[in-house]
Amino acid sequence: MRYIAITVLSVILAGNSPAQNPGDTGVVNRKLLRGIILFESISSAATLGGLYISWYEDYPHSSFHFVNDNNEWLQMDKMGHAIAAYNIGKTGYALLRWPDVDRKKSVWYGGTLGFAYLTVVEIMDGFSQEWGASAGDIAANALGSGLFIGQQLAWDEQRISLKWSYHETKYAQYRPEILGRNFPERMLKDYNGQTFWLSVNVRSFLPEQSRFPKWLNVALGYGADGMLGGTANPAEVDGTVLPSFDRERRYFLSLDLDLNRIETRSKTLKMLLNIVGVFKIPFPAIEYNSGNAWKLHGLYF
Numbered sequence: 001m002r003y004i005a006i007t008v009l010s011v012i013l014a015g016n017s018p019a020q021n022p023g024d025t026g027v028v029n030r031k032l033l034r035g036i037i038l039f040e041s042i043s044s045a046a047t048l049g050g051l052y053i054s055w056y057e058d059y060p061h062s063s064f065h066f067v068n069d070n071n072e073w074l075q076m077d078k079m080g081h082a083i084a085a086y087n088i089g090k091t092g093y094a095l096l097r098w099p100d101v102d103r104k105k106s107v108w109y110g111g112t113l114g115f116a117y118l119t120v121v122e123i124m125d126g127f128s129q130e131w132g133a134s135a136g137d138i139a140a141n142a143l144g145s146g147l148f149i150g151q152q153l154a155w156d157e158q159r160i161s162l163k164w165s166y167h168e169t170k171y172a173q174y175r176p177e178i179l180g181r182n183f184p185e186r187m188l189k190d191y192n193g194q195t196f197w198l199s200v201n202v203r204s205f206l207p208e209q210s211r212f213p214k215w216l217n218v219a220l221g222y223g224a225d226g227m228l229g230g231t232a233n234p235a236e237v238d239g240t241v242l243p244s245f246d247r248e249r250r251y252f253l254s255l256d257l258d259l260n261r262i263e264t265r266s267k268t269l270k271m272l273l274n275i276v277g278v279f280k281i282p283f284p285a286i287e288y289n290s291g292n293a294w295k296l297h298g299l300y301f
Contacts (some may be wrong), residue, residue: 022030032098056077062132065133080138080194084114084118084146092110096109115142115145121136159201160201162196162199163256165195165280166193167300171245174237174243175228195280216257219256221253222251226246228242239296259274260274285297
């Protein structure tokens, strides 16, 4: 759940950067670059410090160790790692392009920012007796950063975006301490209501003369359902018997909008479109789940 909050924050920062159309003058604005490096250092230290106080301080520490949590939450938490690393890298790249840092240097230095930041979080996990560092988390972080870096080097644009959506579910009422007590908490904690998407911009793969809309994407989604615990659903909690639910993987095919490709002269509107662009736009969707069932959703969030 930490990684969805980090993702939203990073996209807000990227959306407020005027680096969407860098000048490419070849002259680095070093004063601005120093300011950005200072800002990134302070914001990273502040968020990591806040994370330590809110997440780790009240739990016992231990020597550094790894845990294998790859079978938890049907890998939904790993998707959270990937989307956070992807969007922090996107932010890092945008911020470095603002003072006209060389494109390739911006890709590598900015694009790996997410992996570096989340590696620090993983180290903090490793020294916590309650959790532990996870090789699966590190791999997911690398995947998210690699998706951004690979596309930027190959195409100088993001043709495939990692996005996120959420809808309310019935499960949080049974374990609010785990899945959230109110709507904001459930958005971050209830993996049953979260869906992660690969949103593909079709037009960017077609010939230049194509009339296919620039802003219309095809989206492939992954979600999960029926989860009241990380690896299994408990039969009861604190003496309260819980209903039995089948834990299922869910796969989706839908449409989406690439808001970054909508042309506008308004810098404010452009900024807002960039911020909102991390969220999958609701559309009809076809679902196939691990229960071998097909479903058609008139409007899926």
